[in-house]
Amino acid sequence: MTVLTPALPKTGLAPGLQGRCAACEIRELSVCSALSETELARLRTIITGYHVEPGRTVIEEGGPATDLFNVVRGTVKLYKLLPDGRRQVTGFLFPGDFLGIALNDIYAYSAEAIEPLELCRFPRKKLEALLVELPRLERRLLGETAHELAAAQDQMLLLGRKTAKERVASFLISLSRRAVKRRRPASPLDIPMSRTDMADFLGLTTETVSRTLTQLRNAKLIAPHGRKGIAILDMDGLSALVDGDSSAD
Amino acid sequence: MTVLTPALPKTGLAPGLQGRCAACEIRELSVCSALSETELARLRTIITGYHVEPGRTVIEEGGPATDLFNVVRGTVKLYKLLPDGRRQVTGFLFPGDFLGIALNDIYAYSAEAIEPLELCRFPRKKLEALLVELPRLERRLLGETAHELAAAQDQMLLLGRKTAKERVASFLISLSRRAVKRRRPASPLDIPMSRTDMADFLGLTTETVSRTLTQLRNAKLIAPHGRKGIAILDMDGLSALVDGDSSAD
DNA sequence: GCCTGCCCCTGATATAGATCAATCAGGCTG
DNA sequence: CAGCCTGATTGATCTATATCAGGGGCAGGC
16 A cells, blocks of 8 residues: 555556556546545556557457456447347447446456547456555445446336337437536537447337437437537427436436 | 444344344345454444335435345335336346445435335445445445346346347246245246236336247246246246247247 | 448338237135 | 226237338548
């Protein structure tokens, strides 16, 4: 608990992560916000940077759970597969989000980069050892897991009981809320994922997602914005579609 | 962190819980298994017993999250509602399971007793204070939450991508596995919940659940067992249905 | 500038499961 | 022990969404 890093160890940080954690742009969003400068220095000794190209896999369902990650830049999709290829995307991760919480020593899902990705990697064994010394980090990890659980429960409600229109509207609102958390504007939304990814997240087909977006556009609730963006024209109207629910971030 | 309980405080334990935690029949199943006798004594000072009749609500979505619970006896359903009354059951809890992990100070879902219920109640404030002294309890809580998260992700796959037959088969197998964990037989299954609850859990209607069970019965995979029970006649055949082998009908 | 391939969108048709509508089977009441 | 009442089952029909089938547009390669 007293061993400080004497100097910056070479950790192979990805470009853009060369600086110290103190300068990290997503620090307040991430688990690191739970730590003091001193504790952060301790944590930093086990971190390595990690860059992943779009379409490449970060972790694989069924593979050994050796590492945990913090998303620094880019977007990730998490998914599970059935043997015949049916896919369920269980979540999307953005900068500040935590990746890799595993129950056993096996990852329960796969994670794939959607956009060029920069990650902080924590070897699982070393992180677990550190948790004993950094109770605030453990508390934060519990909070992070509870948060994901709450999001998962919202998603169960969506998948089990909402109509296609309600699902798409919920999704757009959720993206918007998460953008605000990252200090991005609520409205011209960046949509980094494909229609297929959206469909696999919402339990629909790409065709239905596409048709539903067209409906929302015709109803003047949304409008295309640039190549991959969507502007929300009427947030209240959109919210009304999700049946006045409390859909989470 | 040295204050031991000088004597047994009167805690209003429900009938059957009058004894000490040491004699608790679900101790090894629950979070309490993470604790030594001494630590357990510490924990016990904040516990009160709680009895709930079937159909009564334990916690309510949107209400203040004042307590956490351990299920000692009985079955609980967790659910979320849409304003128009559509319901999604997000899980069922059995003896040994933990209830009430909340992100904020507000419960994100409701919990209702299905069978006569006995609970250990932990006031949230007091439990949080204790966590500082009992790091093993906190670790166990993290594990419990991660476990629920994994279950939620499985359920997303079920709700988003599985057919009715796969859903019902998955559900029966899951019930069977959980029975085994509680040292009950894998096969004559107790089904304490109604068809409506099953349907709301599986994202189906009662009619579809009923028809699907009839199909499984006709296929000699299951058979009725007593009033509310189901015997699994062919576990392998049932398992084959779960992951989408379209070989049988 | 012109292919080529990948998304995305749109239209026509099919279908799994929802909805509507009776029974039916127990168990509880009086 | 007859009459309800509630929950489960079964049957007939409907519909939201899947599936099948093109077609269009932008990006990237040559």
